[in-house]
Amino acid sequence: MKSNSYDIHVVLPRNYFAFTPLLPSVTCGTVEARSVVEPIRSITRKSGVNIHFSEAECYKIDNKNNKVYCRASKDKKLGGQEDFSIDYDYLVIAMGGRSNTFNTPGVQEHAHFLKEVDEALKIRHTVVDLFERASLPSLPVEEKKKLLSFVVVGGGPTGVEFAAELHDFVLEDMAKLYPSLKDYVKITLLEAGDHILNMFDKRITEFAEQKFARDGIDVRLGSMVVKVGENEITAKERSSGQIVSIPHGMVVWSTGIGARPEVVEFMKQLGQVNRRALVTDEWLRVEGSDNIYALGDCATINQRRVMEDIAVIFSKADKNNSGKLDLQEFKEVVGDIIDRYPQVDIYLKKNQMKDMASLLKKSQESNIIVDIEYFKEALSKVDSQMKNLPATAQVAAQQGVYLANCFNRMEECEKYPEGPLRFRGVGRHRFRPFRYKHLGQFAPLGGEQTAAQLPGDWISIGQSTQWLWYSVYTSKQVSWRTRFLVVGDWGRRFIFGRDSSKI
Template identity: 65%
Template structure:
């Protein structure tokens, strides 16, 4: 987007108060909307993205206070936790999406929506440049928007770790289109495998399904696929039923390694019983249309196996438009866009970021924790009494909820190991250094919140509430004490509340980590999963559709037709 002064503007679509300008090659001085004298214009809020973070922000924002515009290339919200179910037809794609226009219609004020992709953010001039993804607009698909506040909720993209051949030969599972493509490809693999002209070896290769990544998405997809094969496809393709193989490749030592260890062990044992091959400690080094090549980390051995379909689910990375913004705001060296605890992008006062596209900057977390301990240890003795220690921990957990998550996972929250010495006698004092060392092992895990819908939705709600109270806070500037540094801030910082997480494992079984360090596994947990995911739907329409899809599947099985 060259910034030369030559006016090559093809057409200007000035929406009163909206600040929308069509552009082709350069910007014009006539872009600003005409405002009636005497009317104080509302502040312009531009929201990029209509996923978990964007829609929860819009749902809770009092849009009558602002001039709100939303840009997203997809005109719907997708309930991503049910995407793996869409890949096998357990749930239909349309059952888990809600049109953006239906969602914004319920808002208090007017919200304008543009179906387009933001391709460039100009932070210095408070402007975003967008391209419509609708065909045949002949030069009119490009436009720019001015903003007073920009809310980034653009999510992330799949991380391929630059592994050769992944983009060309693997399926991803990020959105509805991906899930629909996988569903068709599974049917293709079976139809191809039963063709009379194929050798047994070729049939076997076509029916080798590989899942790369042993996180929740990879595990859930492998489980769904296994159920689909066992409950539906083996009846429809009996000739090849014994040739089907599902392999799950994980570079770490265990699958579901962000879950409690009991859950990851349960999942591995269940997959082994089901005949899903779990290959841990393997790193994929290249993929071709016929083979996947991997290296066993412990021995260095390299092997290649033929495949029919690969689903790549190994984590997320930053999308290009955010990467470009990071360069502009001095965050070029970081991997992920950083915000402060109030979700403001570091280096740009008017830009906020929520959801998977950002992380709250916790780089100095250990320094802060050390400073809290040092302040509490007034005598410089290196120890604290139990009461002092408890006060310090209350303070730390309030500032850094991630510490609580980590401590829970490591079963340290009751601090039993700290209360008791090696002989099992109760200590009178706690060794600060010992505890800090235990925490520092977890430093990297504590730095970022997990990239989940839960975090994204809570951030959206938090930010909307801040926006709703912005005027009130300006009139009464005395806000809550800042946690870091000195002085005060308008709002309390964002605080994440963890409600637990699920991992469906197939065969009507699931595992769950619930609040209060509860772990639940088996058939009853699957029913809990059904009720939670039905209740979490964004509308009654999708709730009814999802539940009727589940019922249809119970009665008639899944539909494998290629439509």
């Protein structure tokens, strides 16, 4: 069964899909913006299925009447006809997040963000613009230095990658074209925590901090930004409590993501308050609805705790209602438990147990008979392994594939459910729950040096990792066209350098 049994309508305020992991490269022209985007229509056309697409923003979801309200960007040429609504049987929300300003004053007005293609292009434009301004003959040296002070807020992967890109751009390209300005450039990275790249292994963090120190990038740890002004950014240093002001020509704000206003509105409608994103179950279905799904940065999976269900798990497993679980009974449900509660699996791996039976074994006994109290005790720690998934493209992409697969196999799985036992209910779940498979994460550090944390805590740092990065990012491109363009851009950069034309 192919997806052409559905009538699909895609609504997006842009008419292209952007490969966002390459956006930091777009900011300095290492890769062109057009090389990381693919028109939605060209993607849907290749699917061979008739998919409607509208370039519009969804501003309201009416889940009572199964309707979404959309608006094409306002334009006088349409004379009020830019509003329309779409009825749905199923709704998939994948609206992403937006930059989180933590309500810091001045951020929205004076800082640049790095979530959308046009934001990346604006940064590129501004960088070159600042060099041109700093070249004006009328400007005193102090002013030149102010203009060429670049401040990056947030030491996560995006902020670090941008700082590294900017440093490379200045060193490799701008220093040749603006030789007199080279010494006035200053890059400052403000991180509120104790280290940059703190979601990475300590070895990577250390390497990155040392490399940035060698590169002359001023990394200020424990710096909480309290205000962004037009020409100045103010931070509070945690250690000393001191307030420090740094003049800037440009601030790039990259401190993680928050929920978009439309999503917040919808969360209110559903009674989901005080959550950072739309809460879904493990099948990506939005809690409080039965035909709305959410994935990517706008959603978060509310993984059911084992401890919440411990009584029903035990009673489902204890088929003969003896109040005791023996090995045979246990073996029959162990697969379902692991399917339904992935934290169990992670816990076992972490503690180097080969299967769940090891968890229940008392010393070296070969037979296992446990009661509910013992069962509870044995599983009491597994929930500690529950983690929110990171807000990365990797997670979103896997969720997209998972959900498409579910829809494509909906009829089949209605008849032959393939999911785990419903411990609280009867029968089985139609599908296996979504399971994220972490394939590793890169942190490009500039100068052809990249760090990577691969599954199993493998660490790889250096130029060979940069080449691994090149090949992974090439293979992840959405089309052969963009693959060809991205590789072409890298080649062009090696031969001719980056373009500094202010377009």
